[in-house]
Structure formats: structure tokens, C-alpha cells
Amino acid sequence: MDKKTQKKPTEMPEKGRILSKPRIFSGLTLILFSAVMALSFISYLMNWKADQSQAGTMLDKTIKSSNIFGKIGDWLGNIFIFESIGIASFIIAFLLLVVGTLILKKKIFKPWKTIGHSLFFICWLPIFMGALTKGQGVLGGVYGYQIMDYLNSIIGTVGLWTVLAASILLYFILEFNLRPSSIKSKLDKINENTIGKVKSMMPDSNDDFEADEELKEEAEEAEEETASRVTVSDVTKNSPNTPINTVREPEPVSVPKGFPEVPVSTNIETITTPNHTSFEAEPREVSQPVNLNLSSKPTIPVSSPEDAFDIRPSVPSPAVATAPAPTQEDIKFNVEVAPVIDILDDSEKQSQELVEKHGLYDHKLDLAKFQMPPVDLLKDYGSEEISINKEELEENKNKIVGLLKNFNVGIAEIKATIGPTVTLYEIVPEAGIRVAAIKKLQDDIALNLSALGIRIIAPMPGKGTIGIEVPRKNPTMVSMRSVIASQKFQNTDMDLPVVFGKTISNEIFMADLSKMPHLLMAGATGQGKSVGINAILTSLLYKKHPSELKFVMVDPKKVELSLYSKIERHYLAKLPDAEEAIITDTNKVINTLNSLCIEMDTRYDLLKNAFCKNLKEYNKKFAERKLNPENGHRFLPYIVLVVDEFADLIMTAGKEVELPIARLAQLARAVGIHLIVATQRPSVNVITGMIKANFPARAAFRVISSVDSRTILDSPGADQLIGKGDMLYFNGNEILRLQCAFVDTPEVERLAEFIGEQKGYASAFLLPEYVSEDSTSTVGAFDPNEKDALFEEAARIIVSTQQGSTSMLQRQLKLGYNRAGRIMDQLEASGIVGGFNGAKAREVIISDLHSLEQFLEDLRS
Numbered sequence: 103m104d105k106k107t108q109k110k111p112t113e114m115p116e117k118g119r120i121l122s123k124p125r126i127f128s129g130l131t132l133i134l135f136s137a138v139m140a141l142s143f144i145s146y147l148m149n150w151k152a153d154q155s156q157a158g159t160m161l162d163k164t165i166k167s168s169n170i171f172g173k174i175g176d177w178l179g180n181i182f183i184f185e186s187i188g189i190a191s192f193i194i195a196f197l198l199l200v201v202g203t204l205i206l207k208k209k210i211f212k213p214w215k216t217i218g219h220s221l222f223f224i225c226w227l228p229i230f231m232g233a234l235t236k237g238q239g240v241l242g243g244v245y246g247y248q249i250m251d252y253l254n255s256i257i258g259t260v261g262l263w264t265v266l267a268a269s270i271l272l273y274f275i276l277e278f279n280l281r282p283s284s285i286k287s288k289l290d291k292i293n294e295n296t297i298g299k300v301k302s303m304m305p306d307s308n309d310d311f312e313a314d315e316e317l318k319e320e321a322e323e324a325e326e327e328t329a330s331r332v333t334v335s336d337v338t339k340n341s342p343n344t345p346i347n348t349v350r351e352p353e354p355v356s357v358p359k360g361f362p363e364v365p366v367s368t369n370i371e372t373i374t375t376p377n378h379t380s381f382e383a384e385p386r387e388v389s390q391p392v393n394l395n396l397s398s399k400p401t402i403p404v405s406s407p408e409d410a411f412d413i414r415p416s417v418p419s420p421a422v423a424t425a426p427a428p429t430q431e432d433i434k435f436n437v438e439v440a441p442v443i444d445i446l447d448d449s450e451k452q453s454q455e456l457v458e459k460h461g462l463y464d465h466k467l468d469l470a471k472f473q474m475p476p477v478d479l480l481k482d483y484g485s486e487e488i489s490i491n492k493e494e495l496e497e498n499k500n501k502i503v504g505l506l507k508n509f510n511v512g513i514a515e516i517k518a519t520i521g522p523t524v525t526l527y528e529i530v531p532e533a534g535i536r537v538a539a540i541k542k543l544q545d546d547i548a549l550n551l552s553a554l555g556i557r558i559i560a561p562m563p564g565k566g567t568i569g570i571e572v573p574r575k576n577p578t579m580v581s582m583r584s585v586i587a588s589q590k591f592q593n594t595d596m597d598l599p600v601v602f603g604k605t606i607s608n609e610i611f612m613a614d615l616s617k618m619p620h621l622l623m624a625g626a627t628g629q630g631k632s633v634g635i636n637a638i639l640t641s642l643l644y645k646k647h648p649s650e651l652k653f654v655m656v657d658p659k660k661v662e663l664s665l666y667s668k669i670e671r672h673y674l675a676k677l678p679d680a681e682e683a684i685i686t687d688t689n690k691v692i693n694t695l696n697s698l699c700i701e702m703d704t705r706y707d708l709l710k711n712a713f714c715k716n717l718k719e720y721n722k723k724f725a726e727r728k729l730n731p732e733n734g735h736r737f738l739p740y741i742v743l744v745v746d747e748f749a750d751l752i753m754t755a756g757k758e759v760e761l762p763i764a765r766l767a768q769l770a771r772a773v774g775i776h777l778i779v780a781t782q783r784p785s786v787n788v789i790t791g792m793i794k795a796n797f798p799a800r801a802a803f804r805v806i807s808s809v810d811s812r813t814i815l816d817s818p819g820a821d822q823l824i825g826k827g828d829m830l831y832f833n834g835n836e837i838l839r840l841q842c843a844f845v846d847t848p849e850v851e852r853l854a855e856f857i858g859e860q861k862g863y864a865s866a867f868l869l870p871e872y873v874s875e876d877s878t879s880t881v882g883a884f885d886p887n888e889k890d891a892l893f894e895e896a897a898r899i900i901v902s903t904q905q906g907s908t909s910m911l912q913r914q915l916k917l918g919y920n921r922a923g924r925i926m927d928q929l930e931a932s933g934i935v936g937g938f939n940g941a942k943a944r945e946v947i948i949s950d951l952h953s954l955e956q957f958l959e960d961l962r963s
Contacts, residue, residue, distance in 0.1 A: 125205055132202030138171060139178060139195040145170040146179025147189070147240070188243030190227040193220045226269050229253070233262055259589070456727040463725045465649045465737045469672075472860055475644060479852045480583035480845070488520055488578050488608055495525065498551060498572055502527060505550045509543060511535055517567075521606035522578040522841040523828050528567040537561060540568055555822035563836045571606070571839060573824045580604050580827070582637060582845035586644055597718065598651075598740060598776065601641045602634070602801070602831060603843040611840055613833070615642075615742070615778075618799035619771035624784035624814040625803025630827040630842055631780055632662050634801060635746060636850055637843045638778060639666070642742070643853060648672040652867045654694060654743045658750040660686045665847065668854040671862030675741060675869055678938075679908045683866045688754045689919040695762035697872040698743065698775060702766065704870065705738060705773035717774035739867070740774040748781040749788045760790065767796030784814040798834040803827075803842075871938060889928055892917070894958055896925045897934050901954045906935040906944025932961065 149168040169175030182191035197220055203210050228246025233254075235241050242250065253262045466472070495518050503513055512532035519526040531540065537560045548556040551572055559569035585591060585601045590610050598615035605611050615621065621638075625631040642651060652675040657663040663684050666674070674683035677690070677697055685691050705717070712729055714720040717738055720729075729735035743766070745751065751759045767777055779797070781788055784805060802814045804823035811820035815832050823829065827842035890896075892915055899914050900906055906929070911922040926944070929935045934957070936945035948954050 129202045129205035132198045132205065136195040136198035136202065138175075139182070139198070140192060142169060142171045142175035142178045143183055143189075143191055143195070145175055146183055183243060184240045186243050187224060187228045187245045188231050188241045190224050190231075190243070190246075193224050193227075196220065222273060226266070230266050233266060453726060453728040463727055463737070465721075465725070466647050468863065469648055469861065472648060472672075474647075475853055475856050477583060477587045479856055480586060480640075480849050481581065482583055483579055483581045486522075486578055486581065486584050488522060489576065490520060491576070494575060495520075498525070499527065501550050502529070502547065502570060505543070505547060506540070509539070509546075511539060511543075519607055520574075521608055521839075522580050522604050523824065524571045524573050524577075524606060524839065526606050527570045527572060528562065528565070529570065530567050537568065554824045557819050557822045557839070577826075577841075580841045580843050582640060582843045582849065585610050585843045586641070591641075591644075594645075598742070599641060599645050600638050601843065602637065602829070603827065603841045606839050611831070611838065613799070613831075615776050616740070616771075616774070618776070618833075620767050620777040620797050621779070621799045621801060622789065622794070622797035622814065623778065623780040623801045623803075624789070624805065624810070624820075625780075625782060625829070626805055627782050629803040629805075629823075629825045630829065631782065631803050632746065633827060633844060634803065634829065634842050635662070635744065635778065635780055636845050639744070640845055640850065640853060643669075643673070643857065646740070648862070649737070649739060651740045651742065654698065654741060654869075655684045656691050656694070656743070656745045656751070657684055657686055658688070658691075658747045662746045663744065665850045665854055668858030669862075670866045671864070672857055672860070675867035678868050678871050681909050687919070688751060688759075691751060692755055692758045692762075693872045693919055694869065695743075695759065695766070697869040698741070698770070699762050699765055700870045700872060701741070702770045702773055702775055705775075706769075708735060708738070709773065711735075716772045738774060740776065743775065743777045743779075745777070745779045748779045749783040749785075752788050760793070764792045764796065767793065784810045786813060789813060800832045802830045802832070889932075889961075890921070890925050893925060893928055897929060897954060897958065898951060900929060900935060900946055901948050901951055904946045904949075906946050933957075 146169060167173045167176050169179065171178075182194065183189065197217070200211050200213065200216050204213055228242045229249050230242075230246075232242030232246030232250035250262065253265065257265070464470075499516060499518065503516065506513055506529075512535060513529050514532050515530040517528045519528070529540075531537075541558055541560050544556055544558045547558075547570060554573050557571040559571070561567065562569045580603045585603060588610050591599065591601050591612060594612060596612070596614040596616075599612055600615050600621075601610065601612045603611060615638075623631055623634060625634075639653070651673060653666070653673050654675050655663045655666060667682070667684055670676075670683045676683040676685075677694060680690065680694075685694055709715070709717075709720050711733070712720055712723055712735065714723060717740070721737060723729050724735060724737055763777070763779070766775060770776070777797075779793075784802075800814055802811065802820040802823075804825045805811050805814070805820045808818040808821045811818050814820065815830060815837065817837065819837065820830055827844060829840050829842050831838045831840050896911050896915060899911065903910070906926070908919070908922045908926045911917060911925060912919060915922070917925075926935070930937060930944070934946070934948055934954070936947060938944065948957060
């Protein structure tokens with residue numbers, strides 16, 4: 103038996119070592135491989151563009167890898183992250199770590215629960231990242247992008263996010279047991295505890311009295327027990343074998359010398375002494391808590407085994423056990439809930455009552471049946487998908503790389519992005535290459551590619567690359583219908599959405615005119631400037647109701663904006679005495695701009711009285727009926743001033759036009775007045791420094807020289823555009839190259855006819871009347887010696903037609919607006935016509951020509 107027992111312990115460990123070696127090796131290998139994968143993935147995400155391009159060059163020694171594990175790391179990152187599941191690949195590395203620890207019999211994680219969680223995140227995390235990044239980058243991988251794109255095409259963007267949110271919510275419900283029953287039980291417990299605390303804080307007077315009686319009885323019982331204490335010798339004589347029941351609270355016990363110590367316990371039922379002598383005591387409830395120190399065993403010295411010792415409950419003294427009696431027998435404790443103080447003043451209460459009675463103010467009520475124009479009014483140019491010509495791309499790439507090598511400029515990486523009009527080649531130069539060396543080669547690259555215009559962006563904003571924009575041989579048209587019908591435009595929440603077209607990456611580009619807040623456009627003749635204005639106006643007409651938006655159109659060319667005359671009673675604004683809403687006369691332009699300044703000042707007064715900072719807050723208050731219309735308040739629509747040819751106005755009027763334009767540009771944005779100014783001559787005497795300072799947003803079509811490009815954009819590049827809607831947009835931070843959407847004249851006509859055929863307002867939106875400084879001096883202080891030379895002739899025309907209209911004097915006497923206005927003011931001061939009557943003509947006081955001749959004779963004398 104001894105030999106067998108000696109062999110077993112020597113043989114068994116040897117077999118265990120043989121079996122455990124493969125297991126240790128396998129476990130450590132998996133753990134090590136999981137660490138390699140995780141570090142490779144991290145390094146790949148930091149340099150994924152370079153690693154992706156080097157994933158297929160495993161055997162090429164000339165190409166160096168930027169991954170921490172070299173080309174193996176590139177290959178792992180490309181296979182797992184880019185071509186598979188994105189950042190969810192880290193979960194695969196984590197699963198390898200879990201399997202390795204299980205093989206080593208180290209149960210750090212719960213295996214089945216860990217695998218279940220990991221599979222959930224492997225399935226849904228790539229889809230979520232693909233939806234979040236919209237397929238840009240590698241966070242979602244090919245799997246995430248494909249599934250996201252498939253779901254998006256079937257159930258739409260809202261449905262996709264609903265599915266993702268539902269899956270995440272279901273995961274948390276199953277993981278944290280968020281069932282309604284469990285939540286309700288937890289809330290009930292919290293309510294019970296809260297109610298118990300509140301009841302304990304509010305005792306009744308009868309309860310206090312009963313508690314005092316109980317404390318007195320306990321104190322009397324304690325005194326009786328203190329008086330009737332017994333010794334051990336007395337107890338042993340009377341009952342030698344009676345078991346003792348301990349009291350509810352544990353107390354230190356005295357033990358004779360030489361006896362073993364008895365450990366103290368909170369639930370002791372019996373204590374038997376070494377001489378098997380038991381003691382009996384009556385169990386008793388104790389009201390006061392007893393502090394026990396259980397950190398060490400109690401050691402109590404006793405003289406001898408025969409000596410008597412007491413085992414009795416430690417009763418607190420009456421002074422300690424009895425609670426202090428209240429000073430009064432009945433203490434009343436009342437709890438009152440403070441009422442909610444109504445902090446609303448009378449005006450807010452009145453506005454709430456009006457809203458409850460009539461609802462919010464609806465500014466669309468006057469044209470409640472107005473229908474927004476459908477997309478079918480715009481022409482469908484068919485499919486606008488970008489065709490990829492791989493031969494053209496490869497040819498241009500080889501030419502760019504070869505030319506740069508000829509000038510000793512090495513390239514580490516090159517990437518192509520195909521847009522509607524141009525293709526962007528992004529290159530990463532090798533270390534030590536200066537950016538200025540590539541900028542100087544712009545003309546050489548254009549010559550080598552035989553391209554119309556090459557634009558080099560060095561460096562590209564936010565990227566460590568240099569961009570070379572090369573025009574495509576077969577550009578793709580961007581129609582207005584395609585951008586208007588897009589979900590991005592239809593679902594936008596911008597105040598004044600303007601859709602320009604598409605970017606170089608074929609994405610629809612939109613901007614909010616209320617945030618620009620003014621737009622300056624420039625471009626040579628025939629490069630798409632007027633089409634760009636029509637695209638902006640079409641965008642606004644498709645989004646804003648006539649009650650929300652008004653246009654003031656200035657067209658010195660007289661033919662560009664005349665198509666919009668049909669929507670005069672819906673969207674246009676004009677002076678009270680103007681016959682046409684679209685302004686073509688320079689004198690009327692000056693009065694209109696000054697009238698807009700008066701409207702701006704009036705709106706600022708309304709905002710001041712309403713304690714609002716901008717038009718949006720003011721209209722919201724007015725809709726909530728917090729502003730009284732009797733005090734002059736009204737719903738304020740946005741006003742957009744459109745000037746098609748600004749250079750002509752500057753040449754004819756000069757400062758008279760520049761000063762009100764500059765004043766509107768400086769102040770009018772807060773009150774909803776925005777400017778769109780276009781010119782084909784972006785020189786410094788037309789676009790002055792005062793105007794440029796207040797127009798941060800600029801759109802540049804193709805110009806003749808780089809000087810004009812620097813004038814409009816403060817940088818070159820507009821002279822390298824290819825025309826036909828190719829434009830650069832500067833928003834104050836960066837320059838974006840766009841292909842402006844094309845809208846033809848018949849499309850604009852159909853749009854204007856659709857709006858004009860519907861019911862409109864009684865007239866166009868009337869701007870405040872502007873009276874020039876020359877004419878104001880004659881009103882109320884008429885001097886016959888200073889009357890105009892055409893005063894009498896004008897008076898005869900007014901009396902004979904019985905119509906006091908300034909515009910009629912302009913037509914009949916062939917005068918400018920300022921002189922006709924001064925004559926009308928003199929006629930008013932002399933008593934021939936009445937005062938200004940809004941949109942109506944002035945009242946003619948003298949009824950016939952005979953009476954007029956007598957009146958004029960009296961004036962001459």
C-alpha cells in the first residue's frame with residue numbers, strides 16, 4: 103500500500119504536464135494573436151488611407167508600410183475593418199482573448215453571455231456606424247455600408263434609424279431587466295419608503311401620548327428587575343439543572359478563572375457553564391438599542407469557580423431608557439403646501455386666453471388655399487448618374503505622376519474623386535516636398551493634360567493632401583428638378599433654403615440665406631450668373647409661402663427678371679405709387695433702397711417694443727398673440743432684395759446707391775431683410791471695401807482675370823473655371839467648387855404662371871413711402887416764387903384727370919421720380935391736392951380747370 107501511494111503522486115503530475123503544454127501554448131497563442139490584431143486595427147485606423155492602398159503590395163519591397171506590424175497589419179486591417187465589419191473587428195480580437203483565457207482555465211469572463219453580447223454588437227454596430235457616417239470612412243466597413251444602404255432604400259432614413267433605435271432599446275431592456283413590472287415594483291418600494299418617512303415626521307398627539315405611557319411602563323419594569331437581582335449560589339440551590347435563555351440583546355458575561363471563554367454571539371439561546379449549572383431568566387424586550395463591540399472576545403476575570411457571578415440583562419437606567427417628555431402634552435404639527443404663485447402678468451394671461459379661444463395666429467390664412475408649386479413644373483433631363491471613364495482617369499493619373507516625377511516631385515499616394523463637371527485628384531507628396539513647388543506647376547499640368555483650366559488647392563482644408571481639379575471631357579448636367587426633388591431639400595428646416603447645385607463629390611449643396619446673411623455674386627457675361635439667380639429664386643419659391651417672403655427686384659437689364667412679374671400680387675414688394683414691381687429705372691432704385699431703409703428702421707422699432715432680438719422671435723411672439731396689432735405690431739415677412747446688375751447702378755447713381763446698400767448690409771439681417779447683389783464687373787470701384795465687408799458669402803462664376811477673382815473671393819481660382827455654371831462658393835471660411843443647377847427660361851415661366859394663376863393679395867406688398875430731402879422742404883411752406891417751372895402744367899394735368907398720382911406726372915411730363923415728387927409736394931402745399939393716402943391716389947381738391955385758372959392767377963399776384 104505504501105508503494106502504490108508513493109507512485110501515484112509522482113506519476114500523475116507528469117501526465118498533467120504533458121497534457122497542459124498544448125493547452126498553454128494554444129491559449130497564449132490566441133491571446134497574443136488577439137493583441138496583434140487589436141494593435142494592427144488601431145494603427146490601420148490612424149493611417150487607413152495609406153494602409154488600404156498598400157494592402158495588395160505584400161511582396162513589393164520598395165513600398166514601406168505605416169502600420170505598426172507592417173504589411174501584415176495592413177492586410178489584417180484591410181480584411182477585417184475595410185472589407186468586413188469596420189470597428190466591430192475589435193470584438194473579434196476580444197473573442198479570441200476570451201477563448202484563450204478559457205483554454206488556460208482562467209474564467210475572467212462569462213463565456214456564453216460574452217459571446218451573446220459580442221454577436222449582437224458584431225451584427226448591429228457596423229450598420230449603426232454606416233448610418234452615422236453615411237458610408238464615409240471605414241468605421242462601418244463594407245458590411246455596414248451595404249446593409250445600411252439596402253435598408254435605407256427599402257424603409258428610408260427614418261425607418262432605418264427607427265430599426266436601430268428599437269434594437270438598442272431591446273438590448274437594454276433584456277440586459278438590465280427593464281420590464282414594466284420590475285420598474286413598477288421598484289417605484290412602489292420608493293413610494294412606500296417615502297410615505298413611511300413622511301408619516302414618521304408627522305406624529306399625531308394621541309400617538310405621542312401612548313408612546314410616553316409605554317416609556318413610563320418600561321422604566322418601572324426596569325426598576326423592579328434591578329431590585330430583584332439573584333446570585334449564582336441562590337440559583338444553584340433552588341434549580342441546579344435549569345437551562346438559561348439569554349435575553350434578546352447580547353451582553354458581556356463574567357466567567358470564572360480557569361474556565362474557557364465563551365464567544366459572544368448575537369443569537370445565543372443557551373449558555374452552559376463548565377459545572378453544567380444552568381440558569382433561567384425571563385426573556386424581555388428592550389426598547390433602547392444596545393451597542394455591541396464584537397471585534398474581540400470578552401475576557402472577564404473571576405476569583406474562583408465557587409465564587410458567585412451574576413448573569414442578568416443589562417438594563418439601561420430610567421434616565422437613558424426613557425425618552426424626554428415633551429414640554430406640552432399636545433403639540434400640533436400642521437403641513438401646508440404653498441400655492442403656486444402665478445407669475446404671469448395681465449398681457450400674458452390675455453395672450454393665453456386668446457390662444458385658447460382662437461388658436462395661434464395663422465399668417466397663411468389670407469391665402470389659405472394657396473398651393474405650393476409641384477416638382478413636375480421643372481423639366482426632367484433624365485438620368486444624371488455620373489459615368490466613370492476608367493481610361494480617362496488612368497490616363498490623367500499617369501500624366502500627373504509622370505510630370506511631377508520629371509520635376510523631382512515624388513508622390514506617395516493619389517486618389518480621384520469624380521464630380522459632375524470636374525475630377526479632383528488628391529495627392530500626398532513624399533516627405534521633404536514643398537507645397538510651393540507643386541503650386542508653380544499649375545500651367546505645366548494644364549499643358550500636359552490638355553485641359554481647359556486646372557485649379558490647384560494646396561493644401562486642401564482639413565486634409566493633408568494637395569488637390570488638382572481637372573475638368574471632365576464629358577461633364578454631367580445638374581438639373582434644378584433633381585436638387586429640388588431631393589430629400590435633403592424637401593426635409594430641410596432652414597429659414598430661407600437656397601440650393602445651389604452639387605459639390606465636387608456629387609452631393610447636393612444647400613445654404614441658408616438668413617445665415618449668410620447677404621450674397622455677392624460675380625461672373626463674366628454668359629458664365630451662368632443669371633441662371634444662378636434664377637436657381638436661388640426658384641429654391642425660395644418652392645419653400646416659402648407668399649405670406650412669409652417678399653422680393654424687391656432691381657433689373658437694370660429690363661429682361662432678366664421680367665419673368666417674375668406674374669407673381670407680383672403674391673411675392674413682390676414695391677413703392678406705393680410705383681406701377682411695376684420690378685424696378686428698371688435708376689431713380690426708382692434709389693427711392694426703393696431708401697424706402698427699404700425706412701422699413702428696416704420701422705422693424706427695429708417693432709422689435710425693440712416687443713423685446714425681441716430677431717425676426718424669428720418677433721413672429722413667434724406675434725403668432726402666440728403676445729403682441730397687440732393695435733400698437734402697430736404685425737406679422738413681418740422676409741424681404742429679399744435682388745439686384746441683377748450692380749455695376750450699372752454704381753456707374754449711374756454712385757454714392758446714392760452705395761450708401762443705402764451698405765446700410766442695409768450692415769443692419770438689416772436681424773429684421774429679415776437680405777440682399778443678393780450680382781455684377782459682371784467685380785472691380786474695386788464697383789465692389790468697394792464697405793460692401794465687401796458686409797457680404798461674407800460670395801459666389802463667383804468664371805471671370806476674365808485673376809485680379810477679378812481676388813476682388814470677389816480674395817483669392818485666385820475663379821479665372822480657372824470652365825463656365826456653364828461652374829462656380830466657387832465662399833462662405834467666409836472655405837472655398838467650395840460647385841456645379842450650379844440649371845433652370846431654363848420655360849421652367850421659370852411655368853413656375854410663375856402656376857403661382858400667378860392662383861388667388862393672390864389685393865396688391866403687391868407696399869413699402870413705406872420715401873420723400874427726398876429736396877421735396878420735404880416745400881411741404882407745408884409753399885413759396886410761389888420757388889415753384890417748379892412745370893408746376894402750372896402739372897396742376898392742369900392733375901385737375902383735368904382728377905387723379906393725384908406722381909407716376910402719372912412722370913409719364914405725362916417725362917420727369918424723373920424726384921422732380922415729380924417735388925412738384926406733387928408743391929401741389930399739396932398749395933392746396934390743389936390732398937395728402938398722401940397710402941396705395942391710393944391723392945385727393946384732388948380743385949374740381950375743374952376754370953377754378954384752377956383763378957387759383958393760379960391768385961398765386962401769380
